[in-house]
Amino acid sequence: MKTTESTRGRADSTASRDSATKSDAGVMSGRVLELDALRGLACLAILFHHFKPHLLPFGWAAVDLFFILSGYLITAIILKNGRQKHFLFHFYMRRGLRIWPIYYLTVLVVAAASPWLPRTYDYAGLPYILTYTQEVGLHWSRSTPAFSEYLMHTWSLAVEEQFYLIWPVLVCLVGRRGVVSLALALATAAVCARSSEMYWRVLLTRADGLALGALLAALFTARKAIREHSAVPKVFAAIGLGAVAYLAFLIASGGMSKPEAPPWPGPSLLAVNVLGAAIVGLVIYYQGRPALSVLRRPRLVKIGQLSYGLYIYHYVLMLLSDDLARAFGLGGRPFWREALTAAVIYAVAALSWRYVEMPLLRLKDRFDYRPTARAEASKPHFTA
Template identity: 35%
Template sequence: MAIVGSLEPRAASRADQQPDGAAYTLAYRPDIDGLRAIAVIAVLIFHAFPQLLPGGFAGVDVFFVISGYLITGIIDRQCADKSFSFATFYARRILRIFPSLITVVLATFLIAWFVFPVAEMEALGSNIKGAAAFIENFMLHEQIVGYFDPGAERLPLLHLWSLGIEEQYYIIWPAAFVLIARWPARKMAIVAALGLGSLLVCLATPAREAAWAFYSPTTRGWELLAGSLLAIWLRQRAERPIGPAAANLLAALGVAGLGVAFVGFSSSSPWPGLRTLVPVLAAMALIAT
């Protein structure tokens, strides 16, 4: 599930710590890279040995929270320093994503050329177009392919659906947040309202539209916005960090939450939905502490 997407953004990499001409710093968080690694391993185990980790697919929900947290943290600091640049932001996203994406797509195409029949090559061509335009999630919905459907195993670029959602977030969110940042005292309330609205849409989506709920940025946006909300909250209380006892308790609950999600859920669980709150809140707890 979007292993390519998981490489972006690296948790406040050194390139983000020292942007050209930007007067801000963002400390590198190795613990976030560690959390990302756990999520990657969970996703890989789910696909290779689903019986061992039936809920490992929830790792992608952890990715969404991490991406929302990091991206919003960077934009929020740059807006406060009046150093935010759309051109620089998108240039960095391109440099981080495109090399890996192009490598994955080309390697997949070359292998498929020798092993796929004509009909499946045509489907792969459509998926490559969707991946190139970062609309793979919409393409899969149009093809009526659910992520957990048996036939989905024949789509080697299926995992790029979540990269599509992340990129759609990266396209829309910076401009939206720059506007939201004009009301510093209301930032948290606005982002919380947007996230709550997305969650309600997700929960209200009927079961017959389960594929749409899975692939849609409308019903997945709240997971990214959960990370965004956390970034704003932690920045506002930078002078009042969480105490050691509370931090240890939250971290323990976060670890337990990931365990419940990875082991206790399965592909038969309605997803996304109320259960998705478990890995999302667990990721938030671990990032916050």
């Protein structure tokens, strides 16, 4: 009896801590801890893919998981606050405070140091990367000025920034009832664009992930009763398993002969996004429940919180590590050097969050969507 009571007490205590943590985070940020953790896992997958592409050849697909999460979070914000006065102005100011500071800090540091770095650079490409248009020309051309190899990974940030610029205006124009139709049209356009062999790292060809995230927001935000319907997780699980079966068939039949370097036919990448959307949908449905307690662990949530900085800094520091090793005549990538580089990446991202991002994020209170709620938002933990 004592053992049962003790076990129950520990379980209640753990549940209370989980509930309190989630509640506190919700007050401070309006965010879902499980989605932050999912973002952290996606970031780790991308980093591992860049370090060891042969061990995780499909790791690039985590970028599309980022897109799905962004589509969901941004559309949820629009559906919740789109009718507020000066919404678009507040939205763009808050987005700018979140994403511009360390992006431009990284770009300007690389630009200033480029003459002394061993890799080639072309200042003709700098205006494009400064305006998040480094890949726009590839919608209609196969070539565009590239500024620096250290910043090649920023194409995905350009895709998201372009989405942030266009999507809120479109949603505000069509209204809440038009979101589903708009998202379906965008996903269809992306599949058609890839099928016509358009370059696969531009907004149009990667928009289906963003669109599926928007569909999730329309499903869960506009129809709150869905959250309690018992059939929802079964539907998401069936959709996810269907996507897995299709992808497995493509791999077995050679339809994905180069997993590390798409594109494939349009529907193939759509299957990757459908799988990601099913996972995100299940996480949203089960948020706060014991089944997802692992996604509320502080360390994993912390990685999700730092994921933006980790993504921006990791590629630059990884290449610099290779450059230094080469300069000292060290070949290959031994485990100790990769581990040291990973530790440096995490330390830089943590310092960036503490001393650059957090102080600037406090300014977001000046652009609160609901002015009466400003007093409640005392700490800037919104990292979308």
